[in-house]
Amino acid sequence: MQHYISADWIFPVETAPIQNGVIGLDADGTITVVLTPEQVQEMRLEGIVSYKGAIIPGLVNTHCHLELSHLFGKIDEHTGLPQFIRQILALRAQPEDEITAAMQKADEAMYANGIVAVGDISNQLDSKAVKLQSKIYYHTFVEVFGFSRPSEPVIEAGLKLKADFSPLKASVVPHAPYSVSSSLFAEIKKNNAEDDILSxxxxxxxxxxxxxxxxxxxxxxxxxxxxxxxxEAQASGQNAIRYHLPQLRQTLNTLLVHNTMSEVEDVRFAEQAHPNLYWCLCPNANLYIENCLPDVKMFKSQRVALTLGTDSLASNHQLNILAEMKTLQDRLQLPFDDLLQWATLNGAMFLNIDSIFGSLKVGKKPGLNLVQLSADFKLESDQVQRLF
Structure with missing residues (x-):
């Protein structure tokens, strides 16, 4: 059975917006046609369901910590990263049923918020059951860390956890430059599969x-x-990105997350050092922890591939990519077209799922969201209505 849906505007992402366009879908949500009003008139289509607003593809959250959902509202804001880490360590251990219930609620909220795919950080197996039952596509980043202990047991535990997440897609990845030794970076690189992606x-x-x-x-x-x-690299005279980036496998899609303190020299170095980089912005988490934002306009000027993430409910008030878009729009006056590209197609390309998600294109099954825009194409709220 064919469904035909129209709205004031359709944003395919890969092509220009279409005013009063129509999208045709199979029963399973696969797009069959994307039509202009003129084409609709020529075809004499009937049974079109029309909406007021703009239709966009399903949203992609490239950085989340689902397993920290039970810490919602328990971590103080604006403490800076060291104190934030202290609070995570002190509060993380909670009853299993509480952790599971919080993850289920967060997963359902992300789906309701129009999110169709998530890159999720995991240190434990807690989230597997939730992900298996979810309507959302997940790629799990099994995070490892250690620079003051032997690397072999650390990588072995990471590889076991990756295997335990099967049949879900998963990769073993480093946590952060300050928490991973060169020997552990080498073990990660040695054990990367050809189809892995990194974060x-x-x-x-x-x-x-x-x-x-x-x-x-x-x-x-x-x-x-x-x-x-x-x-081991303390007081090297160079900053963090020059330590870790050369130690990552350059053939793999790699996501640099937060980038709150990255400067133009860092970006130029990184783009020359690694041909498959994506830069993830988590603005609401940055404001929650450090009370500042990355230099987003600098990233734009360097024409890098940007994506959006929510981080966790330990560092955010909601897991809502549209809310991240609205924060960047309202604080930095960024255009909707750019924000939409970062929130959809770029994230899907990073996760290697752009054959299905990321844009409104014939043959894809990206999900359809309805959002409300002002006359000058600004998001009027962070609320979304799922249409398919």
């Missing part, structure tokens, strides 16, 4: 760059306070 937290706080460049700052103090010895 790493990058330059999330000023203290991260200071640790690498000078060997001082709040991260150094935090590690000392919990008995972790100095990082």
């Amino acid at each position: 790493i937290h990058n330059q999330e706080t000023a203290g991260e760059n200071e640790l690498f460049a000078k060997g001082t700052g709040p991260l150094v103090d935090f590690f000392a306070s919990v008995g972790i010895p100095p990082h």
Whole structure:
């Protein structure tokens, strides 16, 4: 059975917006046609369901921590990263049924918020059952860390956890430059499969760059306070991205997450060093933890591939990509076309699922969302209505 849906505007993403266009879908949501009003008139289509607003593809959340959903509302805002980590460590252990219920609720909320695919960080197997039952596509990033202990047991545990997530897609990835030794980076690289994709937290706080460049700052103090010895690359005279990026396999799609303190020299270095980079912005989490945003306009000027993420409910008030878009729109006056590209097609390309998701194109099954835009194409709210 064919469904025909129309709206004031249709945003295919890969092509120009269509005013009063029509999308045709099979019963399973696969797009069969994307039509202009003139084409609709020529075909004399009937039974078109029309909506007021703009139709966009399903949204892609490239960075989430589903397994931290039970920490919603429990972590103080604006503390900076070291204190945020302290609170996570102190509060993370909770009853299993509470953790599972929170993950289920968060997954359902993401689906209701128009999200169709998620890149999710996992340190444990807790989220597998939720992901298997979900209507959302998940790629799990099994995160490993360690620079003060042997790397072999760490990578073995990571590879076992990756296998335990089967049949779900999963990759073993480094946590962050300040938490992964060169030997562990080497083990990750050695064990990467050809179809893996990678993710790493990058330059999330000023203290991260200071640790690498000078060997001082709040991260150094935090590690000392919990008995972790100095990082091997501490006081190297170079910042964090120059330590970790050359140690990653360049043939794999790689997501740099947060990038709150990245500067133009870092971006130029990274783009030359790695041909398959994507840069993830998590604006509401950045504001929650550090109370600042990355230099998004600089990233735009460098024409890098940007994506959007929510981080976790420990560092955000909701898992809603449209809310991330609206924050960037309202604070930085960024155009809707750019935000939509980052929230859909770029994320799907990073996750290697753009044959299905990311744009309104014949043969794809990307999901359809209805959003409300002002006359000058600005999001009027962070609410979305799922149409398919």
